[in-house]
Each structure stands twice: as structure tokens, then as C-alpha cells.
Amino acid sequence: MPRLTLAIDAMGGDFGPCVTVPAAMQALASNSQLHLLLVGDPDNISSLLAKADSALLARLQIIAAESVIASDAKPSQAIRQSRGSSMRIALELVKEGKAQACVSAGNTGALMGLAKLLLKPLDGIERPALMTVLPNQQQGKTVILDLGANVDSDSAMLVQFAIMGAVMAEEVLSVPRPRVALLNIGQEETKGLSSIRDAAAILRELPEINYIGYLEGNDLLTGETDVLVCDGFVGNVTLKTMEGVVRMFLSLLKSQGEGKKRAWWMTLLGRVLKKRLAKRFGHLNPDQYNGACLLGLRGSVIKSHGGANQRAFTAAIEQAEQAVRRQVPERIAARLQAVLPKSD
Amino acid sequence: MPRLTLAIDAMGGDFGPCVTVPAAMQALASNSQLHLLLVGDPDNISSLLAKADSALLARLQIIAAESVIASDAKPSQAIRQSRGSSMRIALELVKEGKAQACVSAGNTGALMGLAKLLLKPLDGIERPALMTVLPNQQQGKTVILDLGANVDSDSAMLVQFAIMGAVMAEEVLSVPRPRVALLNIGQEETKGLSSIRDAAAILRELPEINYIGYLEGNDLLTGETDVLVCDGFVGNVTLKTMEGVVRMFLSLLKSQGEGKKRAWWMTLLGRVLKKRLAKRFGHLNPDQYNGACLLGLRGSVIKSHGGANQRAFTAAIEQAEQAVRRQVPERIAARLQAVLPKSD
Numbered sequence: 001m002p003r004l005t006l007a008i009d010a011m012g013g014d015f016g017p018c019v020t021v022p023a024a025m026q027a028l029a030s031n032s033q034l035h036l037l038l039v040g041d042p043d044n045i046s047s048l049l050a051k052a053d054s055a056l057l058a059r060l061q062i063i064a065a066e067s068v069i070a071s072d073a074k075p076s077q078a079i080r081q082s083r084g085s086s087m088r089i090a091l092e093l094v095k096e097g098k099a100q101a102c103v104s105a106g107n108t109g110a111l112m113g114l115a116k117l118l119l120k121p122l123d124g125i126e127r128p129a130l131m132t133v134l135p136n137q138q139q140g141k142t143v144i145l146d147l148g149a150n151v152d153s154d155s156a157m158l159v160q161f162a163i164m165g166a167v168m169a170e171e172v173l174s175v176p177r178p179r180v181a182l183l184n185i186g187q188e189e190t191k192g193l194s195s196i197r198d199a200a201a202i203l204r205e206l207p208e209i210n211y212i213g214y215l216e217g218n219d220l221l222t223g224e225t226d227v228l229v230c231d232g233f234v235g236n237v238t239l240k241t242m243e244g245v246v247r248m249f250l251s252l253l254k255s256q257g258e259g260k261k262r263a264w265w266m267t268l269l270g271r272v273l274k275k276r277l278a279k280r281f282g283h284l285n286p287d288q289y290n291g292a293c294l295l296g297l298r299g300s301v302i303k304s305h306g307g308a309n310q311r312a313f314t315a316a317i318e319q320a321e322q323a324v325r326r327q328v329p330e331r332i333a334a335r336l337q338a339v340l341p342k343s344d
Numbered sequence: 345m346p347r348l349t350l351a352i353d354a355m356g357g358d359f360g361p362c363v364t365v366p367a368a369m370q371a372l373a374s375n376s377q378l379h380l381l382l383v384g385d386p387d388n389i390s391s392l393l394a395k396a397d398s399a400l401l402a403r404l405q406i407i408a409a410e411s412v413i414a415s416d417a418k419p420s421q422a423i424r425q426s427r428g429s430s431m432r433i434a435l436e437l438v439k440e441g442k443a444q445a446c447v448s449a450g451n452t453g454a455l456m457g458l459a460k461l462l463l464k465p466l467d468g469i470e471r472p473a474l475m476t477v478l479p480n481q482q483q484g485k486t487v488i489l490d491l492g493a494n495v496d497s498d499s500a501m502l503v504q505f506a507i508m509g510a511v512m513a514e515e516v517l518s519v520p521r522p523r524v525a526l527l528n529i530g531q532e533e534t535k536g537l538s539s540i541r542d543a544a545a546i547l548r549e550l551p552e553i554n555y556i557g558y559l560e561g562n563d564l565l566t567g568e569t570d571v572l573v574c575d576g577f578v579g580n581v582t583l584k585t586m587e588g589v590v591r592m593f594l595s596l597l598k599s600q601g602e603g604k605k606r607a608w609w610m611t612l613l614g615r616v617l618k619k620r621l622a623k624r625f626g627h628l629n630p631d632q633y634n635g636a637c638l639l640g641l642r643g644s645v646i647k648s649h650g651g652a653n654q655r656a657f658t659a660a661i662e663q664a665e666q667a668v669r670r671q672v673p674e675r676i677a678a679r680l681q682a683v684l685p686k687s688d
Contacts, residue, residue: 072532108530137592148529151537185492185580186452188416193495193577217584221592230581233537236529237578238585240561245589248481248565 004033006320007099010040011068011086012106014307017041020105021048023313028056031321037099039063039090065089068106071306075109082114091118094299101300101320103291105308111301112149112294119299122333127153128296129161130232130303131168132239132289138223143169143178146232147239147292153231155198158182159206162199164295164332165227166209171331177210178226183234184214195231208338243286250285291316293323295332300324348377350664351443354384355412355430356450358651361385364449365392367657372400375665381443383407383434409433412450415650419453426458435462438643445644445664447635449652455645456493456638463643466677471497472640473505474576474647475512476583476633482567487513487522490576491583491636497575499542502526503550506543508639508676509571510553515675521554522570527578528558539575552682587630594629635660637667639676644668 010020017040024036038045042064049057065086069078082088087106093099095118104111112128121128129146136142143165150157162180169178182200184192189200191214203211215224220242230238286305290312294301300323304316323329354364361384368380382389386408393401409430413422426432431450437443439462448455456472465472475489487509494501506524513522526544528536533544535558547555559568564586574582630649634656638645644667648660667673 072530072534074534151529183581185495185577185584186416190416190418217581217586218588218591220585220588222588233529234578234581237527237561237574238581240529241564241582241585242561242589244562244564244566245586245593247562249589249593 002033003035004031004321004324005035005037005099006317006324007037007039007063007090007093007102008317009087009090009102009104009106010038010045011065012071012104012306013304013313014071014105015309016068017044017048019308019310019313021045023308023310023317024060025049025052025056026310026314027317027321028059029053030318034321035059035061036317037061037063037090037093039065039093040068040086041065063089063093069110071107073107073110075107075113078107078110079113079117082110087111088114088118091115091301094301095119100324101302103302103304103313103316103320105304105306105313105316108148108303111303115294115297115299115301119297119301121296122298122329122336124336125160125164125296127157127160128294129157129164130235130292131165131295132292133173134221134242134289136221136223140175140223140226141173142221142223142225143173143227144220144235144239145227145229145295146235148232148236149294150232152233153195155195155202158195158199158229158231159202160296162203162209162211162227162229163206163336165229167332167335168295168328169226171335172326172328173226175226179210179212179224180227180229181212181215181219181225183217183228183230183238185216187214187216199229246286287312288315291319293319293328295328298329298333300329346377347379348375348665348668349379349381349443350661350668351381351383351407351434351437351446352661353431353434353446353448353450354382354389355409356415356448356650357648357657358415358449359653360412361388361392363652363654363657365389367652367654367661368404369393369396369400370654370658371661371665372403373397378665379403379405380661381405381407381434381437383409383430383437384412385409385430407433407437413454415451417451417454419451419457422451422454423457423461426454431455432458432462435459435645438645439463444668445646447646447648447657447660447664449648449650449657449660452492452647452650455647459638459641459643459645463641463645465640466642466673466680468680469504469508469640471501471504472638473501473508474579474636475509475639476636477512477517478565478586478633480565480567484519484567484570485517486565486567486569487517487571488564488579488583489571489573489639490579492576492580493638494576496577497539499539499546502539502543502573502575503546504640506547506553506555506571506573507550507680509573511676511679512639512672513570515679516670516672517570519570523554523556523568524571524573525556525559525563525569527561527572527574527582529560531558531560533558543573590630631656632659633663635663637663637672639672642673642677644673 066084131145410428473490
């Protein structure tokens with residue numbers, strides 16, 4: 001495998017370098033071809049590297065940044081004042097070709113705006129979208145987008161998300177003629193918002209898209225579709241709802257039977273069974289698939305959860321590695337022109 | 345307890361009388377004060393009662409209806425052609441005082457429209473909302489609305505939902521000064537749709553409402569709030585997503601370890617543990633709390649899931665019993681005037 005360089009916004013997210021630096025070391029340890037540019041406050045980052053393995057440090061470089069974009073900053077304002085911030089510098093490294101992709105757990109709106117400004121959308125794409133790949137019940141995977149890049153999406157945007165999602169499923173997940181569905185509140189044609197109904201009418205007429213109709217929230221994990229399209233507000237709430245329920249179940253499983261007096265052999269057997277359950281449900285743990293990919297740009301940008309822990313941020317770095325290896329932006333660009341509605 | 349009469353739209357839902365009739369018998373068996381008016385096709389209903397206990401049949405009356413509103417009918421059209429339908433007759437029985445509440449698993453839009461037309465909204469309420477009470481992780485309950493009665497909700501509507509939800513939590517769940525939150529995609533004030541930000545600004549100024557800010561999808565079951573407010577589209581997708589994940593977990597738990605060869609004692613112990621897990625998670629089973637209450641009307645209307653099974657439809661009937669016993673519409677009406685913004 002050829003050398004791979006990623007830029008990491010080390011200051012983004014709720015925990016900043018406390019999470020991003022150990023996660024970076026973990027990612028370096030598991031991929032010997034990986035080089036990382038950690039962008040942020042050099043003192044802060046260095047202090048966390050004091051005890052690090054020197055062999056790993058050889059593949060790590062600190063890039064100084066003076067400021068951090070706050071998670072609660074208004075995106076438009078944050079973007080105007082972004083010069084010198086860790087997020088912007090990380091994106092500039094991608095723009096200048098010094099890194100092949102960028103990972104940030106910072107302000108979503110600012111990341112979206114800055115990425116669009118610096119890396120530019122692909123021809124024919126109005127608005128990039130945040131996409132993730134969820135494991136489903138049929139041992140397959142489902143591409144879901146938009147997850148919050150566009151709070152308000154009209155029908156034309158939904159159609160573009162559908163096209164990008166289909167290309168993603170076909171080219172990256174190797175699903176031939178992927179099924180594409182719109183998330184709605186019922187399966188009947190008359191249901192839902194007019195933007196969704198209009199998008200359905202357009203998708204039905206696109207021969208390049210295998211549009212299968214509406215799906216509802218309960219189909220998120222059933223594997224009924226390969227691509228599920230929704231506006232950014234609904235996608236964000238839906239994904240977080242799912243994660244909240246999964247986390248609750250995993251924590252209930254973990255605490256099951258604790259604090260109760262039991263025969264030792266029962267406790268032991270209980271543990272064995274719980275381990276098996278955890279293994280069975282583990283792939284649904286949100287930490288495992290943290291990292292949403294900003295699709296539709298001339299470069300790869302991965303948005304991590306703001307509240308990501310070390311394990312979750314490492315998963316986001318690995319997503320960036322995959323996006324680069326599988327040439328996601330290049331493949332989308334190449335397929336997009338054939339699939340995009342001719343009227344564009 | 346005084347006698348209680350409910351009107352059941354026996355023809356509504358995906359399975360019609362096959363589910364509603366046995367559920368009605370189950371509800372009659374568990375409450376000796378309950379009387380039911382089953383509205384629908386007499387032949388169809390009677391054939392399902394052939395082997396029923398005559399003591400229960402004494403508290404059941406069949407009311408003939410000529411037609412059924414299809415689940416996929418366009419609400420406006422369905423309402424125009426609703427005369428003689430099982431749903432409309434069930435609502436008319438409430439309007440005429442012959443039943444104290446109505447339960448239907450039929451077309452949501454039609455039920456909402458017909459209920460508003462026949463039972464009329466309370467003074468000060470523009471649009472009724474679908475509400476349900478979810479069990480949360482802190483052994484408490486969370487009122488969530490709207491779940492799909494209003495696909496597009498502006499800020500004034502969100503404020504009215506918040507007020508109705510708060511009254512519901514205070515008067516019916518006995519929560520003093522219930523916390524009220526808006527569902528959004530971030531906790532910062534600048535986040536989300538303008539309708540939500542505007543509703544937040546109004547709620548912050550209402551002294552009668554204990555408004556605590558925005559919550560996200562992952563807080564649905566955490567018990568961070570007593571009332572969670574959102575528009576009908578988002579509420580519907582969110583609830584269905586939650587239900588889909590919960591059902592998946594329950595079915596995985598059930599099938600765990602099946603088909604594997606094991607020592608008999610391990611199989612046995614596995615079963616014991618699974619039973620305990622099922623007990624622990626059972627209260628989250630969507631069938632247990634099926635039935636959303638249409639709030640804001642001069643009468644009680646319970647909407648069951650279209651796909652409800654017998655157990656779930658019985659739960660919806662029990663919800664209607666509770667709504668009547670706790671005088672939900674009367675209490676909301678009484679409190680509403682004091683709480684509603686004076687500008688209305």
C-alpha cells in the first residue's frame with residue numbers, strides 16, 4: 001500500500017487533544033503506511049506525546065494553529081474568523097495536496113462551509129452532504145445521507161443526495177444497481193412533505209437510479225434499501241435517536257444482573273452469555289462506525305462526532321483512510337456526470 | 345369505577361377485524377366496567393365472535409358501517425367521502441355522547457381531519473397533535489408530541505404542542521412543573537430550523553412553562569426532560585426509528601444462541617438469563633405502549649399503529665380507558681386558558 005497522509009484537526013470536538021492525540025497514535029500503530037499531520041496548539045499536543053513510541057512519532061508532524069473554532073459558534077461568523085484555526089489549516093493542507101483527507105470533530109456547520117469554500121463542490125453538486133454507512137440486520141450495509149450538513153433540503157438537493165449515495169453504494173460498497181429509498185412517514189405516494197414527494201417524482205424518472213420508494217424510520221436497520229435519503233435535520237435526529245437507543249441497550253446489557261447476589265457458577269455463566277450478546281450486538285455500537293463523510297467535494301473530509309471518545313475518533317481516522325484508498329471523490333465525480341439529470 | 349363506553353373502529357388498520365375483534369374481547373375480559381361499540385361490517389365482526397364468551401358479549405355491541413377508509417387514501421378525499429365509514433361513525437358516537445372515547449388504527453390524516461371536524465379543537469388550539477408517553481431510562485415517563493398529525497409545524501404550533509404536553513405531564517403523569525424541551529440537532533441556540541428557534545424564543549418568555557432548551561435524538565429515552573416537542577414529520581420518523589431499533593434488539597435477544605449445539609444445562613441457563621433480559625427490556629417493547637392520543641380536541645381519540653397486533657391494539661384500548669378516567673380533554677381545557685400566551 002502506498003503512503004497515506006491525513007490532516008487531523010487536533011483541537012476540534014468536546015475533548016480536543018485529550019481524545020484526538022491518543023486516537024492518532026492508535027491509528028498510526030495499526031497502519032504502518034499512515035502519516036498524520038496534527039493541527040493545533042503545539043504545546044498542548046506535545047505534552048500528550050511525551051511518552052509516545054518514537055517509531056510512531058516519526059510518522060507524525062505537528063502543524064501549529066493559533067485558534068480553535070468553538071463548537072457552539074455560529075457557522076457564518078466562525079467561517080469569517082477562521083483564518084489560523086486548526087480546522088481551516090487542516091482543510092488547507094488537503095487543498096494544497098499536503099494531505100489526502102482531513103478529519104475533524106469540530107463545529108459541523110463551519111466544517112461544511114469551510115470545506116465547500118476551500119475544496120469546492122464537484123460539478124453539478126449544489127450542496128455537499130454528510131453520509132455514513134450503517135450496518136444492517138441482513139449483514140449488509142446501508143448508506144444514509146444527509147446527516148446534518150443541510151438543515152433544510154429541497155427536492156433538487158434530495159435528488160443529488162440520492163445520486164451521490166447510489167454512486168457511493170455501487171462504487172465503494174460494491175452493490176450492483178443499489179436500491180435507493182426516501183425516508184418518509186408512510187409508504188403511500190401522498191405521504192409526507194412536498195419536497196420529498198417532488199424528489200420521488202424526479203427519481204422515478206431517472207433510469208440510472210434504482211428508486212424503490214419511501215421507507216419509514218423503522219426500516220433504518222432492516223436492510224430494505226442500500227441507500228436511504230433524507231434532509232439533514234431529519235437524518236441527524238434519526239441517527240442520534242438510533243444511537244441513543246443502541247447505547248441504552250448496550251449499557252443495560254452490561255449492567256444486567258449486577259449488584260444481585262447469586263451463586264458463583266451462575267455469575268460466571270451469566271458473564272459468558274453477556275460476552276456473547278455483546279459480540280452479537282457489538283457491530284451496532286455507534287463508536288464502531290463514527291465518522292460521517294462529506295460527499296460532493298473535490299477532496300475527502302470526515303466529520304467525527306463532537307463527543308467522540310478515543311475509540312470512536314480512531315474509527316473516524318480509519319474512515320478517512322478508506323475514503324482515500326477507495327478514491328471516493330474521484331469515483332463520485334466520474335460517475336456523477338452520467339447520472340445527473342440532463343436539465344442541470 | 346363507573347361504566348365506561350368506548351367506540352372502536354373495527355375496520356381500521358392493516359388487519360381490520362382479525363386484530364381489533366380479539367383485542368376488544370381481551371380488553372373486555374380485563375375490565376369488567378368496560379363496554380365496547382364495535383363499528384364495522386356486522387357479518388365480518390360476528391363471524392369472529394362465534395366462539396366468544398357470552399358474559400363478555402353482553403358488554404359488546406356491533407354498530408353497522410357500510411364502508412372503510414383505506415389506509416393509503418388521500419386524507420382530504422377520504423374525509424369528503426367518509427359518510428357511513430367505520431371511522432366516522434366511531435367518532436360520531438363520541439360526538440353524540442354515546443361513547444366516551446374512540447380508538448382507530450386507520451388512516452392517520454383522515455382520523456385527524458375527521459376528529460377535528462366532528463369533535464372540534466379546544467379554545468386556543470389551532471391544530472391537535474398526536475402524543476404518546478414513552479418509558480425512559482430513569483424509570484420515569486416522557487411525553488412526546490407531535491407524532492405525525494401535523495407534517496409541517498410552524499413556531500406557534502410548536503408552542504401549543506409544548507403547552508399541551510406540559511399540561512399532560514402535570515395533570516395526568518403528576519409531574520410537578522414538568523420540564524419541556526424542543527427536539528433539535530444541537531443544544532446551541534443557533535442550531536436547527538427557524539421554526540424551532542422562534543418557538544424557543546416564545547417558550548423562554550412563558551413563565552408557566554418550565555422550558556429547559558434543546559435536546560437531541562439521543563436524549564429520547566434518557567429522561568432528561570418530561571416533555572419533548574417536535575414537528576409531526578420528525579416525531580413520526582424518530583418514534584419509528586426508536587421502535588425499529590428496539591424491535592431488532594428484542595428479536596436478536598430472542599434468537600440469541602438458537603440453532604447451536606450446547607450442553608442441556610447451558611441451554612437451560614441461557615433461557616433463564618434470556619427471560620430476565622426480556623423482563624428488563626420488556627417495558628420498551630413498542631407493543632406495550634401502542635396508541636397515540638390526539639390532544640387538543642373536545643373528546644378523546646386514540647390512534648393505534650396501522651400494523652398493530654392483538655396485544656398492541658389492546659394496549660391502545662387501555663390508553664383510551666385511561667384518557668377517559670383521567671379526563672384528559674377536560675383537564676387540558678381547564679389549564680389551557682391560564683397557560684396560553686395572552687396574545688392569542
